[in-house]
Amino acid sequence: MDIATSPLARPFPEMPAIAGATPHIARAGYKDWGRCDLTYVELTEGTAVAGVFTRNVCCSSEVELGRDNISQGLARALIVNAGNSNAFTGYRGREAVEQIMAQVSAHLDCPQEQVFVSSTGVIGVPLPKDKAKAGVEAALNAAPCTWEDAADTIGTTDTFAKGATAQAVVGGKTVTLAAIIKGSGMIAPDMATMLGYIFTDAAVSPAFLQECLSRASDRSFNCITVDSDTSTSDTVLAFATGKAGNAPLTGFDDDGADAFAAALADVCRQLAHLVVRDGEGAQKFIAVSVTGAVSDESARKVGLAIANSPLVKTAIAGEDANWGRVVMAVGKAGEPADRDRLSIGFGGIWAAREGLPLADYDEAPVAEHLKGQDISIEVDLGMGPGTATVWTCDLTHGYIAINADYRS
16 A cells, blocks of 8 residues: 655754664565565674563564663664564564574674574564575665665655764763664553654663663653554664774763763754654644652653544544643543643643633634644643653554455
8 A cells, every 4th residue: 555655754864874773774675565675783792682571561573672682781683574564473473583692693703692683573473584695695685775665664654764963072072873663553651652762872881871772761761652553563663883982881870871861862852853753644743741749750640641532533624623622632531630630731722721621712713823833732730840852753544444444
């Protein structure tokens, strides 16, 4: 099925090369499509790795092995298969992943535990080992490609390639981050359904890289939703090659650690927004800002209740300033709230304050705001200091069309 590019798409940025991380692509033929569907990134010896994974209990073998292997802290290669998630496939799925790990580790003469594998696509179909073997072999011998090529190759229902980059000064050295991500549907918090990969030439200890990635994920990937569904394959991995020559970062007391953490957080936020902008059928990008909650976590949960509400999302799709649906979503969130303290607005214009609609509320400017592509919903609970922002998209007929035909 041909899918039009999202109207919320952003152009792929100018992405720098990362010393010690070299991408390659090949065609394994997992689906009947005329493009590459296997990505291989070779990493220099000694590359640190960190990762966050789905909490879906029906996760793939790729996720299980990735969780097991992340603790040893080093990586030499990444393989990403597109078109087949290899989830819910039992021993056959695990054998396919272990075959890929063995094949790449033999090529690089490294431990299998340093080969990380991800797969994305249809659930319940074992990854064909013959196609995987031939595809990996082709990728191992392929010429290097661009990050945009790699971003295109890891996609499934994505309508545009997604990438982000940032720099930071660490101990007098400029370090660079380059990242790619795929994700369009089955997007929900607790590690939003996606495959994302961040590469940096900074020297960072595995433990500190993990700390920075986990913090950044909580404020980006775990604050987005498209359809409230959490995938079986969600993975974000960060790789630090150490080729920038900075003194290795081991904690926040090190020179430049704050700058590196901020750059990583910025890249994660960029990637998270791009995933929402490519939400299946999306026509509008929605930011839900919650203030006045009893805690930041409570604010996030309220924001997600609003962002996941089909009634709120369809109202935005229809450009209807129905703030009563936001009231409903706040009330069902299960978090501390008081009807008589609640305030709601759109586009910076308050419609209701402290439990009552404003007497002089003019819906015209709100209606004009809702005609745009970038929509904001503001909620103040009046309960405490907690704040959070959650990002989502509208729910349209396009979402139904894409997912009704997903396997065809």
